Amino acid sequence: MEPEYPTSEIIPIGKKKYFCVEYPGYVKRAERAIETMGGIKSLTEAVVDNSYVELRFRATDMFSHPINGYVVKSSKLLVKVTRRVKKVKYSDTIIEDPSWKVEVEGVISKTLRFRGLADFQYLVPKTDKIRQLKEALVKGDVQHIVDYKVADDDNHDDLRNIPPPSFTATEVPFTYQYRQNAPVVRVRMKEADGTYTIKLVNRSLRSASNMTTVRFHEENYPTKSWQLLAKPVKEIDLEAVEAVKKLFEERPIWSRHNVNCLLPGKYHKQIKAALCHSAFVFTDGPWRDFWVKYGVDPRTDIKYQNIDVRRFFSPTSKPKPKKHAILRKRLDGVPTKVEERQVDDEEIQGLFIFDGKNVPIEKITYQVIDITDPDILKLIDNPAYYKSEVTKDGGYYYKCVNRRIRVCLRKKHLALLENGYADPLSDVEDGLLEAIEREKLKDGEGNDDDEEDDGEEGDSRDIKENAVKEAMQAMDKPGSSKRLTEVVDEYMDELVKGDPLHDDEFLDMETLDDYDEDLDAFEEVEGDNEETMEEMMEE
Template sequence: MEVDLKKARRRFLRVEYPGYANDVSKVLETLGGTKTIAETLRDPHKRPELRFRPGDTDCQVAFGSRRQTADLLLRVRKKKRTGPGSDDDNLKIELVGIVDTVFTFEAPADFQFIPPGLDVDSKTGKSRHNLSRTELMGIEFLEKKEEIYMPPAMFSYTDKPHKYGFDSGISFPDKSAGKRLRPKRPSYAILIDFNGKTPSECREMPGSAIPEDLRICKKLFEERPIWSRGAVSHVLNLSDARTKDVLCRTAYYFSSGPWKRLWVRLGYDPRKNPESRKYQGIDYRVKTPYQRDAIPSATGSLTLTRLPPGKRAVPDYIFDPTRLLQQRQFRYQICDIRLEEVEGLLKESEISSECTEKDGWFGSGGVLEKIRQAMRCSVDRMIEIIGSASHDKPIAEEDKSILSADNSFSDESDE
């Protein structure tokens, strides 16, 4: 056997064709041509397509699948025996290349739809009907006496035959039909919507909270009546389970409205106090490609780094202009946004006469959108400063102060 290393580097494609390949040119035409086959090979997510009637728009496509292999493609030649000797001496085996990809078509090849009363031309393989999809047809078309031609929108949910195991032994009681079978998890948090009634007491909960945790959490809500869960978890430096336990005993939860996903002190109603507008939540989402390239995407829930009491890094629940965002989407409280523009809007904007579910106490003056715009400009500026510093470009004096700012956070509530 002759082995040529140059030929061993050649790669070939094997197509398991569901038919007789008497004419290779017609076979390639049903596969879309060499250009389509090459595009399918380059794209690992693209499936090979087979059309037995390539020029017919009514032809149903038979999709194939690909798999990797490592087969050898050999050329075997047999010389005519002219003298004494064995048959093996007359065989010449030559390595042509390596087959690394195989296209197979396991779907039914004859799974086609032919309109009733219309046959298929045996020469062209096309349906014999005069329906034109390239031009508008006049009213005379509707007056012709022809059978209705309505091709199906979908042939089948799957393109491969498979067995379905019908099981008649499964039965459900009438009472449980249509209901969830998994027992509902107990939840002791009080959730209300924007129009709900303000609760003044917590629900009865098993066990008791750690007195020190409960005391510090109550003190937090006395200083500030509305908090986010991430903020409480960071300030108290507690685990998620302990944070949720003390929150259920000291606050209730809004599921909609301006204070959505925030915890409010029991007995306090922010819908009656205009001063609570600074505690409203605002969603900030990175939309521009410029910011998306610089800010990583967050996966999962918010994870706050817990450090010893004292000086800490600026937590994620605070929007600081001297620190780049750590997530592309986050919900801040307006009081936690450290921007002079936002503080000015809080002082200058008029208080609405009525608290609405959409804008809260800010009314319809577009104050929330102005706050988002100020946050967006701050993020763009920080990205530009960091990019200039990383490429050794000159930085303005005022921008240098931002890079050298003390990004620390002091928890006054730690004891």
Template sequence: MTSKEISTEHPLPKSIHINFLDQSSDDPNQTNSNILAKEYTLDIPRIPSVELPLCVSGRPESIAKAVSMCGGINKIKDMLKKSTDPEVENYLELYLNDKDNKNDGGSSFFNEHPIIGKPVPYRDSSVVLKIVMPKGTMKKHEGNVQKSLASLHSNDYKITPVAVVDNTIKFREMSDFQYCLDNVPAANEYVQSFGSLEWQNIKQLVDSVPVNDTKPQENISNLIFNRGLKSPSSDYQLIPPPRLSMIGFPHLYKYRKNPLAVKKADGVSEVKGSYIKNYQLFLHTLGDNVKVPIEPHNNLQHDYKIAKETKIYPGTKQSSKFYESLEECLSILGHLFEKRPIWIKRHLDGIIPKRIHHTLKIALALITYRFTMGPWRNTYIKFGCDPRLSKVYAKYQTEYFKIERKLLSSPTVRKNIPKLSESVFESNVPGDIDTRFRFDGKQIPWYLMLQIDMLICEPNVAEVYDKVQYLDTPNEITGWFSELDLVKIRRIVKYELGCLAQGNLDFNKYKLKYFKTMQYVKESLINEKDIKESQAVDGDGDIDMDRESNENNTNDKEFKDITESIIDEDEDDDNGIIAGEVDEDALDVDESDSNENILIADAMEDEMTESKEDFDLASANFQDVVARIMESDPVTAKRLQLELEGFVNINKI
């Protein structure tokens, strides 16, 4: 549900233009014309929206009811205004039942709790289009917009962008179970007494409760129930708990237990550590009006100042020596960010020593900020460094690649894909990025979120990179690069990654030549006339040549066949690889920084944490337990091994 009445106060960015390929023509002889449609500017109003887990129709009554369930239009407006302030924690409550309307399923006594909706500003932007078409077209095609447009000539409809939705409140909690208690005697007694706020009714209920009943359990058999009360079998005579589900969100897959949680001998669990907040600074847009931060969050500065004075970081204990480790980490990061102002955290994981790695997020928040969108998304950027000001920062832009599930279903492909099993490891290049993160065309990198300078180790990508023409100013999509140059790089990397995943190291040189010499972002814009003309000039069949003679004798027909086959394929033959768009599920939890709270051990013992992480006492056998005891007390372990043959289940004793 989107309301035009609600508006945010962000300044508008510079104009962004969009156009659509119009393949229709009034000329019957021009069957495959490639005409660009009218260009539209996105210098249009920015509006917020509320994404509801409800079926809301366009009828005013339906919209009014949905607004009422959220607390009213004023409540929604207030939440949307607050959502643009990163310092304010806010949410919107959605009640699924109308308590004031019994005829519509409401109840005078209900155990309902609301679903919490939280704002997601600047993260999901979408364009609201106004489509005008002849009356009755939508009804004829059962409300299907795509079929309706396909049935019309381009002159019979009009599409205009009217707004951009850049601030959305989303509801992701489970709705849980709801119970109507209208026919429950105990609930009715409460409503008629305390619910009525009448003193006489309240006094009558209190007086009906026995005084000084020393043995209430003996009266259970004497209780009299009203058997004549007709109530549906779905109504329970016991008041249900406020919440039946103990969690607001479903558990995620690949769940891992807290490595600092330990269970004592008496069975009581405890966490030997504390949680501290990292206060990482984020920028949500690349607009010219946004200034890059030059210092950390105020709260983080306050905590760090206290730590320097007391030598104990707030929220940690002196025994953990967190402050000393943090200072060492800051010293290392200082040198690293002098050499390279923009880093991916995964690369830093292999450089920061394992014994102080738990301080990395706090250290990064003290010296860097991050973009949540654009070409430098998911990188850590040194305070004061603005990658929008100089082309030298183009090489630090990030590109995303993912191997599709259809390839991963093959055991051979899974065997060819290297995995970085440990979150903390040691780089094979001391003080620098591990070579296994780089793409050289000979092996699949450890991590498929790659900065541009991690790609130019591959000769074909380097050839394209050396000839790029940088833009005068960067944009939110391609940064400093033109779209065509990025498409060339992506096509080369996608093709080679797909080959490597399938164990093919013999790349097709004609395909690579074609990718390097593409003239258009979409291959469908290349017509046969362009190909023939370029081939008539160039004996090698290259599309983009300087019309110079070439001494190499290339098989002209083979290149022509391959070129035509590429054009005949889908516009973006991914070769089993997805590129360009961020896949949130593929990003590591550490990169996404979805949890601002960091767990810090009271006494950081990495070896003990590692060994305990995969050890489950409930499923461990006798030898597993003895082996674990052997790590800390070899003498006792040997004695147990000699004297005991195994364990007996306590239930069988």
């Protein structure tokens, strides 16, 4: 059955394949546009090799920074539309033919696109000596190169620098994902005249003058505060100091978060100052940002080591309301005033103890003593994973063990936050003993190499410093550029004669070591390379 409406005309597609150029500009002369892209040769190489094309709007200027265009596959049709128009002789009357002719010439299989950003341009004057020298070098003008003289005025204000080939390394615009610093908030501040102004306040700033800080490598640890602490005067300040002191009598190391969970809300504003009366802070190492009781060295006990969990931020991810809903559900029925809260010990401990069952809060740091999950305790309580000496990176554990604990803790932590439950981990100890043995061998071999490297680096550093001093002294002498001119003139004279100063030396490629970009090292022994690759795969 034929349709009642007229059918469209079937237009055949030509067999020719075309190459399309999306030129970023208005083209009046095709030859000029092709010249700005390097000519027909450059376009042909780009089509064959699927490489990029440099578009220079000032094709004759070698200092012009190009726009890079890339050849991509496409499936487009080249359509030719023809409309005939007749003009009456000796008159301005135009008779249009209502009929149109449409032809599909062929398929466009490849397209050259310029989607990058144009770089900043720097116009070098034609009278500039450096520009003239570079043009002579490109054209091979030996006479101009010989006639070039280096200025001997030693004018440091005019360095005669050649502009760089590009000012920016970014070709395609991208989103930087700038975010506001989380601790920074806007507050209303009352001025002396009674008006209010909005100011930014960083809530994470702490008074470093009142804190006693220690670095991990320092052997001495404080037995009392190294700062002049003011004695608390207000009653609430005295109560906060005593409450914090009582906590450190029960356990010598606490995190700021744990102290906030254990103390009533009325002391939260005084906790920062009260902690300085009872403990000091490590600025790095396994106990970074933890408060340690005066007179206690945590580097002698493994149970107080902390494990941090890194949660990666994704710009496309959105916070899930159920996380906050779970936390609100756990605190249902709590009075509005914090000092009137009646919370049992189990709920308080659940805020900083990770048992692998209850949904934790969005916390990223735990102490080893606060982790009670059975799967992770297999790693924590196994003496085979302990080191004889504490280190800055892994603490009492080997690096591979510390990394495994963090990975397992992070898996369960995220699973509890997202799903409300976490499946048991059955392979937490797989391959750890072998990794520990490799780490032992690596650490033993690395010590001697480090000492040798330090000596070589020291010698090379001294040589560089002496060379810089000699160069600076030579620059201060009058006419220091004459010697450079003499050397260049001598070389150019020999070049004109066709008698180079030095013969080319042929290198025996078999005597050179292979360079591996992935390992960033020279491959001298095949076995060493394989061992290094195995270590990289496991890490």
